[in-house]
Each structure stands twice: as C-alpha cells, then as structure tokens.
Amino acid sequence: MRLLSVLAVAMMAASCTPSSPPAAASPAPSATVSADHVDGAKAHALVHDGAVLVDVRSPEEFASKHIEGAVNVPVDEVTSHDFGGKDKPVVLYCARGHRSEKAGEALRGQGYTHVYVLGAMSAWDQ
Numbered sequence: 001m002r003l004l005s006v007l008a009v010a011m012m013a014a015s016c017t018p019s020s021p022p023a024a025a026s027p028a029p030s031a032t033v034s035a036d037h038v039d040g041a042k043a044h045a046l047v048h049d050g051a052v053l054v055d056v057r058s059p060e061e062f063a064s065k066h067i068e069g070a071v072n073v074p075v076d077e078v079t080s081h082d083f084g085g086k087d088k089p090v091v092l093y094c095a096r097g098h099r100s101e102k103a104g105e106a107l108r109g110q111g112y113t114h115v116y117v118l119g120a121m122s123a124w125d126q
Helices: 002-016 040-048 059-064 073-079 098-109 123-125
Strands: 051-054 091-095 116-118
Touching: 040 091, 040 116, 040 123, 059 091, 073 098, 091 098, 091 123, 098 116
Parallel strands: 051 091, 091 116
Antiparallel strands: none
16 A cells, blocks of 8 residues: 555656656767768769769779779878869779778768768679
C-alpha cells in the first residue's frame, strides 16, 4: 500500500509540472567535410559533362596505369592545384579509395562545391 501511495504522489507531481518542449538537438560538429561518393556510371556522366577527372596517386602509379583523360595530382598536392575554380566539378580516384577520400575532404574544406569521390580506379569500369 505504501508503494502505491508513493507512486500516486510521483504521478501527480509529474502531471502538475509544466512540460517544456524538448530542446532541439544541435548537430555534432564534424571533423571532416565529406565529398559526394559516386559509382562508375555517375563518374562517366560527370566527366562527359565537363568534370575534371583526377588521379590522386603518386606520379609513378599514374605512369604505370591510369584512366584515359585523367590528370595526376597527388593527394598531398590537391589543395594547391587549380582545377578551374572552386565551382568546377572534380571527380577523384586512387588505388583503393583512401587517398581519394582524403583528397575530397581536403578540397571540400578549401571551399570546392562539386567534389565527387569515385574511390578505387577499378570502380570506373563498374
């Protein structure tokens, strides 16, 4: 009986307390600015429409094999390269996707507005 009394008092107290709307959750600050990820078909379409296709691997890797029409700008040099303006679409790729992701984040952080990450070079043909 005593437990019921305690519960009843708690319920009455809760019902008498004015409720305020929950505070809006603010998004957590992001440490990185993500680029858009695209598949091979979308990358082809972007390049066909004028996007710059960028291989962010080393010059040696680029020399051994690359996608026709790509320019080689190693990942550590992308922020100092002029791609034709910060509104020019850029499609990035590398060997497995890690460097192109890093390059995409760096370009977005520099204010580039149309950055697309293909990821691995092999995705071009898929």
